[in-house]
Amino acid sequence: MKQLIKDANFLKILSANLLSHIGSGTTMIGVPWHLVNREGGETLYGWAAIASTLILFLVSPYAGVLVDRHSRRALHMSYDFTGMLVTAGFALWGIWAGGFADWQLLLIYIAGTLYYAFHFPTIFALNQELYASHQYRTLNSLMEVQGQVSAMLAGALGSLLIETWGLMKVLLLDAATYSAAFALIGWVRLPKNGGKGRETVPAAATFAKRTFWQDLKEGWDFLRRNRTLFVFFAASFMPFITVMVTNYLFPVYIAKTLHQDASIYALTEVIYAVGAVLAGLTMGPLSRRIGLYRAVLTTTAAFTAAMFTVALVPAVSVFLLMKVLLGWGNAGTRINRNTFMMETVPNRLIGRVNGFFQTFGIALRVAFISLFTFTVSRTGASFSLLIMGLALAASVAAIWSCRRLGQPHPKNRVFTPAVLRKH
Secondary structure, eight states, X not given: OHHHHTOHHHHHHHHHHHHHHHHHHHHHHHHHHHHHTSTTHHHHHHHHXXXXXXXXXXXXXXXXXXXXXXOHHXXXXXXXXXXXXXXXXXXXXXXXXXSOOHHHHHHHHHHHHHHHHHXXXXXXXXXXXXXXXXXXXXXXXXXXXXXXXXHHHHHHHHHHHHHHTOHHHHHHHHHHHHHHHHHHHHTOOOOTTSOTTOOOOOOHHHHHTSOHHHHHHHHHHHHHHOHHHHHHHHHHTHHHHHHHHHHHHHHHIIIIISOOOHHHHHHHHHHHHHHHHHHHHHHHHHHHHHOXXXXXXXXXXXXXXXXXXXXXXXXXXXXXXXXXXXXHHHHHHHHHHHHHHHHHSOTTTHHHHHHHHHHHHHHHHHHHHXXXXXXXXHHOHHHHHHHHHHHHHHHHHHHHHTGGGGSSOGGGOOOOHHHHHTO
């Protein structure tokens, strides 16, 4: 850890991430707040959420191809620069016009969603490119802690600044954080050999001769040849998918099942973040002790047990306790899965492979939320959470079926595509 903390590139990336996440997070809190406080705003926000999810579904594969075709640093800088122009432009328009029309708020929200769609796969691939495999555990743990800290700061600042500053000044702050991230990423030094984790990639001229679908197929072919890896990654995405679904279910569960107010909901979010930070601090030692595969199995099983407990034992004290375990289980699974993916997927394919699973996760999330939208009023939130628990149990069984990935012990194993094809 000391080596990473002293690394200038890592400090620049971490600082850029922290600033841009705080800025964009504050905006993504402010825009929905302004929407839902307008007449018919709940419906507008619903359409914005549907549109942004559809855009994520369509854009994720394309984002993966871009990440594998181009310089990750240049891509990240282009996203930051575009984000700066968009948010600053809307902020100045709002100041000049004295406010925002509904369609402008919708565009700001969708622009923020697009930034996330391109930012996360790009920074993931850049980190894999810059650092050696023995650093991945610590790297992903620190990035998880940073993500949780920036989310908490964005929430605190959002609740304070939206009321005192107004949305226009919040957008200007967002534009300033994008500018800072642009500069910091621009100062990241790329090794002349392309990076520790990056193999020799086809020249730009070679990419120019290939279509989007040919590039996408190359990523799919890798997963098709390594079916055990495909099942493992797909199953290990289930805790994250569940968290996205429970963003809809938990407010209903708290209000209708536990009969509590918004203060309990706010408290559960803080407790969840504490659990996630604990995951960032404990996953490195845990995965070194039992191996990455077993660590993923452990955190996914813990998350599943917590979900069943929440569904079957509707009590406030139990729910608060389980939120710590849910935060630890989801964040821990993500840290270990990301590390496993960095160690097993070639860097020239990482964008497309990661993009496929992001698209897969969005499709499942939409399916579950659509189902529960029609059923939760009749069956109650507890029954819906029980269904999610059963889906999680199936994912644990799927991960268990991939136990050959844990033999021999992952920390002593060299992962290469040739080795993976044997599975």
